[in-house]
Amino acid sequence: MKEIFDNYQFGKFNIKSCIIRSGLWESENGPQKSLSPKIFERYESLAKNNVGLIISELISLYTHDRFSDYSYYINSPYFIKEFKSLTEMVHEYEVPIFAQLGFINCNVNGKQMMEVNDLTIEDIRKIQADYVMGAKKIAFSGFDGIQLNFGNNYFPSRVMDPFENQREDEYGGNTYNRVRMNIEIIKLIKKITGLHIHCRVNLYKDFDDSLEICRILAENSADSLQITKFLSPQYFRKSLSNENMLVDFADKVAEEVSIPVVLGGGFSNMDSINKLINSTNVNFISMQRPFVRNPGFLSKWKENGYGESECKTCNNCYWKKESKCLIK
């Protein structure tokens, strides 16, 4: 019988629980856009309270594609210095930390709001080069891994989407071609850094094609996957059929690939998590909003042997794009 607070192997990392903290949006910035003491406090609270792995708040690949007033962006002149201090602090608690990197709107090579089918090969190379530069900074900053946001409505997820990608060149058509841009990104990052590559991937409308996308990523150097959907999985968990669909998909992916598979979204109590890890092939659960409500709740769960998140799932922190709870 598996338990939430067993030791788990996640790639090369031995982690102290199966719970992965996913980052949301940032809500605090200090003077000159530096990381504020409150951010350090939040990460310290996460690290010392039995989380298995921390994934940062969203870091934008492009400065103009920031998601909130406070979002980090990879080209900040303070990035390496600031995040090096943060990762060193988290490592004192022997917890690995990954950086979440993504972009939504595609504005490269002087062009605005490009669609998947409009990208030239030069545009694809530009995006790939930007990921490589971003990954280098992330590695220099002491992160253990990178979460490549190939899911939800991030642009790279739209490149893999069979309904959106109608290209007729080597970056469109069959499943492998649609994943090609992203696996080239993974391989380039692997060549120049030792980062663990964690990919966020959608269950699209076509179950089998989505499964094939996961297989291709796993066979082409991805080190772990997080299963999600176009919209936040929290919406889908409100409907039983959609909830089961996402669980079934993650279960099938975990059966087919030999890398860790994380299921994200909507879990709020120990019982449901213990049930999931013991009745499916999925070993890892990602949680976001419960940590926004209380970054240290896992220690309470561990101590009591049971627990329910204090988050009311109102989703205000998501809509306001803040990583702080807005409910008193």
Ligand code: SF4
């Ligand atoms: S704002 Fe709502 S969804 Fe966000 S942490 Fe607070 S209770 Fe949860």
